[in-house]
Amino acid sequence: MSRERTVEELDAVIEQTLRDSELVHEHPAPGKWLVDLPGTKKLKTVCGLIVGEHALRVEAFVCRQPDENREQLWTYLLQHNARTYGVAYSIDRVGDVYLTGRLPHAAVTPEELDRLLGAVLSYADDHFNTMLEIGFGTSIRREWEWREKRGESLRNLEAFAGFVEADRRARRAADPDGGA
Template structure:
């Protein structure tokens, strides 16, 4: 037995799961799905589900290539891969960060799809601010300073205040925990 299932059968399982989960999605062609996963730190992660000959491919863009500290970011991501379920961090040829994985056709059930989509959302969202701090910290600090000087809103940068706001950063030689 080959373990492969027809695209129409897998599409029916995917459609049922997304409908029951009330997830916004597109189905541009048979065997191809785009699912919007709403987050907290990363407001939306678009996850692609692509039915292949033997497996369902799962792909989600996490962030663009870092401006700085590439090796530190890659280390951070690789250290998490060993503890992740169904997907892993990967990079494309230009260094953009993705979550990717494969599910054998036999494993494509509503329960397993829900688990995998939950994992994608968690991994894309939970460490998003840390990834941005590592890979884009200088740009974020520069943007913070520019907005302060101009009196612009800092609302969408508040998640980075602990490292971007010089009034909240410990001075040189200060203990990282503020001396507590």
């Protein structure tokens, strides 16, 4: 089977699956797709589907390199890799976090694409806030305090209220006199 025909056939399967799933997507070139996966914690995960010579490559950016606790975050992600389906957490050369995987051409069916995209969405969305707490906790706490002092909205930080409050309780427990 020629490569052109493989790309054409796989593009048809991918296009129909994305339409049936009503997912926003782009098709910038033969064998290349960008799919918007709507989440709740991570509002949108853009997933790339790239038809290669022997497999469909799946890539989705999850978060930028952590500011702190890199090893703790990477340990957390590696532990989750043992339970993932079709994709695994990975990092690029600068430390940004991705979900990546490969699906053999023969396995590219609407059902399998749906399952794989669902896995990407679940893994990017379900663990997103925990990844941010581990890798950006200091920044989150600083931003929360800055907004509180200025009377600014905390609306887009509400997901971290428990994280910030737990940190405050821990600081109070460590210093019951409040530094006096």
